Amino acid sequence: MAVTDVGGARAVQRVDNDIDADTQLDLLRVMLRIRCFEERAEALFLAGELPGFIHLSIGQEACAAGACLALRRDDYITSTHRGHGHCLAKCAPAERMMAELFAKATGSCKGKGGSMHIADFSVGMLGANGIVGGGANLAVGAAIAARLRQTDQVALCFFGDGAANRGTVHEASNLAAVWKLPVIFFCENNRYASTTAAGAALSIENVADRAAGYGMPGVIVDGNDALAVHRVVREWAAHARSGGGPVLIEAKTYRMRGHYVGDPQLYRATDEVEAQRARDPIDRLAATLAGAGLLDLARLERLRAEVAEEIEAAVRFARESPLPSPEDALADLYVNPIERMP
Amino acid sequence: MAVATAPRTETGARTLTYVEALNEALREEMRRDPAVFVMGEDVAVWGGGGVFGVTKGLVEEFGEARVRDTPISEEIIAASAIGAAATGTRPVAEIMYVDFIGLAMEPIVNQAAKMRYMFGGKISIPVVIRAQQGGGRGNAAQHSQSLEAWFAHIPGLKVVVPTTPADAKGLLKTAIRDDNPVIFLEHKVLYFTKGEVPEGEYTIPFGQADVKREGTDVTVVGIHTQVLEALKAAEELESEGISVEVIDPRTVSPLDIDTIVSSVKKTGRLVVSHQAYEQGGVGGEIIARVVDVAFDYLDAPPQRVCGKNVPVPYAESLERAALPYKEEIVAAIRRVL
Ligand SMILES: Cc1ncc(C[n+]2csc(CCOP(=O)(O)OP(=O)(O)O)c2C)c(N)n1
Numbered sequence: 001m002a003v004t005d006v007g008g009a010r011a012v013q014r015v016d017n018d019i020d021a022d023t024q025l026d027l028l029r030v031m032l033r034i035r036c037f038e039e040r041a042e043a044l045f046l047a048g049e050l051p052g053f054i055h056l057s058i059g060q061e062a063c064a065a066g067a068c069l070a071l072r073r074d075d076y077i078t079s080t081h082r083g084h085g086h087c088l089a090k091c092a093p094a095e096r097m098m099a100e101l102f103a104k105a106t107g108s109c110k111g112k113g114g115s116m117h118i119a120d121f122s123v124g125m126l127g128a129n130g131i132v133g134g135g136a137n138l139a140v141g142a143a144i145a146a147r148l149r150q151t152d153q154v155a156l157c158f159f160g161d162g163a164a165n166r167g168t169v170h171e172a173s174n175l176a177a178v179w180k181l182p183v184i185f186f187c188e189n190n191r192y193a194s195t196t197a198a199g200a201a202l203s204i205e206n207v208a209d210r211a212a213g214y215g216m217p218g219v220i221v222d223g224n225d226a227l228a229v230h231r232v233v234r235e236w237a238a239h240a241r242s243g244g245g246p247v248l249i250e251a252k253t254y255r256m257r258g259h260y261v262g263d264p265q266l267y268r269a270t271d272e273v274e275a276q277r278a279r280d281p282i283d284r285l286a287a288t289l290a291g292a293g294l295l296d297l298a299r300l301e302r303l304r305a306e307v308a309e310e311i312e313a314a315v316r317f318a319r320e321s322p323l324p325s326p327e328d329a330l331a332d333l334y335v336n337p338i339e340r341m342p
Numbered sequence: 343m344a345v346a347t348a349p350r351t352e353t354g355a356r357t358l359t360y361v362e363a364l365n366e367a368l369r370e371e372m373r374r375d376p377a378v379f380v381m382g383e384d385v386a387v388w389g390g391g392g393v394f395g396v397t398k399g400l401v402e403e404f405g406e407a408r409v410r411d412t413p414i415s416e417e418i419i420a421a422s423a424i425g426a427a428a429t430g431t432r433p434v435a436e437i438m439y440v441d442f443i444g445l446a447m448e449p450i451v452n453q454a455a456k457m458r459y460m461f462g463g464k465i466s467i468p469v470v471i472r473a474q475q476g477g478g479r480g481n482a483a484q485h486s487q488s489l490e491a492w493f494a495h496i497p498g499l500k501v502v503v504p505t506t507p508a509d510a511k512g513l514l515k516t517a518i519r520d521d522n523p524v525i526f527l528e529h530k531v532l533y534f535t536k537g538e539v540p541e542g543e544y545t546i547p548f549g550q551a552d553v554k555r556e557g558t559d560v561t562v563v564g565i566h567t568q569v570l571e572a573l574k575a576a577e578e579l580e581s582e583g584i585s586v587e588v589i590d591p592r593t594v595s596p597l598d599i600d601t602i603v604s605s606v607k608k609t610g611r612l613v614v615s616h617q618a619y620e621q622g623g624v625g626g627e628i629i630a631r632v633v634d635v636a637f638d639y640l641d642a643p644p645q646r647v648c649g650k651n652v653p654v655p656y657a658e659s660l661e662r663a664a665l666p667y668k669e670e671i672v673a674a675i676r677r678v679l
Pocket residue numbers: 080081082130131132133159160161162163164190192193194255259383414416438442445
């Protein structure tokens with residue numbers, strides 16, 4: 001991990017706080033839940049059980065888990081089109097999410113939103129987003145509101161390497177820095193934006209290097225190292241919470257699956273993907289925990305089994321849930337429904 | 343490319359998909375005029391060519407200077423295309439989903455549509471902005487809208503909404519050759535529909551509606567998928583002796599109101615259908631213009647069969663309820679008969 005100061009000069013890692021054993025195990029559990037949820041969703045989609053399209057974050061679980069577990073329940077996140085992991089890590093219930101993917105009336109959004117629009121305001125998850133870069137300015141809004149309400153909440157905005165080139169991200173970064181807002185801009189650089197390699201759309205190597213131009217610190221972290229992500233977000237969330245202003249964290253990760261399920265992936269070689277398997281964030285954390293004596297094979301298997309059972313229950317719940325009824329198409333538009341709407 | 347192997351029909355035309363027809367139009371215009379170039383997100387992927395393959399093979403033939411993959415920056419995709427159009431080129435810019443075009447509305451509405459007028463007619467902006475729209479694929483609220491009315495509202499723009507592969511090809515060629523800003527809206531559900539496409543060079547003029555089926559009892563004007571739904575409704579009602587005329591305006595700005603009015607003068611009844619939200623939609627405009635000049639010919643109040651006034655929901659049962667299909671057109675026809 002490296003930390004870039006406001007001037008763009010790189011400094012060494014500032015703090016190396018310990019992460020307690022429970023949190024380390026939680027990180028692993030959350031990553032396993034995300035992986036299991038998404039592998040299941042992928043299979044269900046391919047079997048024709050889920051409509052629309054879905055984007056998977058397989059390979060990027062350390063970003064979601066590391067970041068969200070460093071936040072409080074009442075902190076906010078804004079997510080992306082690749083948001084299942086963010087949502088699960090922020091403690092949205094898996095069964096409601098799965099039901100949403102199935103387009104059922106019991107889904108987190110009553111079947112109206114689907115994979116790309118899952119939200120759960122009760123846990124501060126302000127929404128996945130079908131608009132790339134759509135969350136950045138919303139996160140700034142949430143941070144403004146927190147300041148107006150005089151709470152010490154922070155807002156973390158997940159966005160991709162592709163989104164980094166949206167005007168919204170530049171505008172959000174500038175305003176957050178000018179107003180010293182408690183925003184954590186968390187870029188998951190997974191090396192691709194759909195078919196476009198990150199490097200083909202960025203004239204510099206690191207998104208984090210842009211931080212200097214906004215007047216905020218920029219940090220690069222190994223996005224496949226859950227502990228490193230967790231440490232960085234914990235540190236900078238505390239900084240933002242205490243009035244220190246925003247930060248731009250770039251997590252270097254890799255999208256192991258296609259852009260969407262069914263993507264033929266003509267734009268990258270299979271060797272490239274294979275080579276990334278060695279960086280698998282779950283295997284890595286499991287090995288670290290085992291090395292530290294916090295995990296043995298039996299415990300890992302037990303954890304996997306528990307998680308698989310939870311996700312299977314979510315699938316059962318989703319399958320058995322009713323479809324929304326057609327009249328519901330007209331509900332939920334306004335707070336007080338407008339009478340005689342056509 | 344598919345064209346070489348496309349099956350030939352008895353009439354000598356070939357059967358192509360809507361995507362293939364659009365691809366052929368781009369390819370032919372790029373060959374004809376070196377000033378034509380394409381840019382947008384993921385348009386230049388080798389072997390791929392955009393999310394739906396409309397630009398497939400173009401980078402291989404024309405190179406990366408004329409088939410430009412952009413960052414995810416919708417405003418500059420539109421705005422730089424407008425700037426390039428003002429200075430001697432003919433860009434065809436792509437916005438991947440029309441839902442994202444809000445991000446590019448400022449340059450489209452305040453620059454492209456107004457520059458020539460504001461500058462006293464001294465310049466022209468020969469830009470085409472392509473986007474695809476529409477629901478019916480479970481893509482939910484931010485990837486399913488039909489927004490032709492946004493652009494039809496703006497003087498200075500032309501707005502094209504082709505339904506068949508043949509129309510898509512001929513109209514795209516016209517759009518590229520037009521010296522004005524053109525918003526060219528494709529429909530994602532139509533992309534893989536097939537139809538006959540004439541051999542050889544042809545273009546289709548803007549502002550010329552096409553009567554897709556002749557009839558005498560009721561006029562149905564449809565946009566995009568709703569032309570096909572109207573044709574299905576016409577087929578169904580034929581067995582009951584009800585004769586439905588189906589008109590595809592093909593461009594909503596300019597709008598060929600004359601063809602619609604003469605049809606209504608014959609049938610005395612009008613139904614208008616689009617997937618776009620009913621409120622503020624192009625349907626209301628069409629009806630108003632018919633009522634203006636043919637009020638006395640109408641035997642019943644004109645009907646709109648449109649998207650419900652809600653965002654397009656994800657669940658199939660909800661999406662079906664929110665979007666108009668054949669059944670609703672049939673019901674509207676029965677109401678006016
Ligand atoms: C404003 C906007 N433009 C384009 C798209 C289409 N689109 C969806 S995801 C995507 C790529 C996003 O890349 P990145 O930000 O790196 O996120 P990743 O997919 O890698 O998670 C694109 C172009 C969109 N949804 N919204």
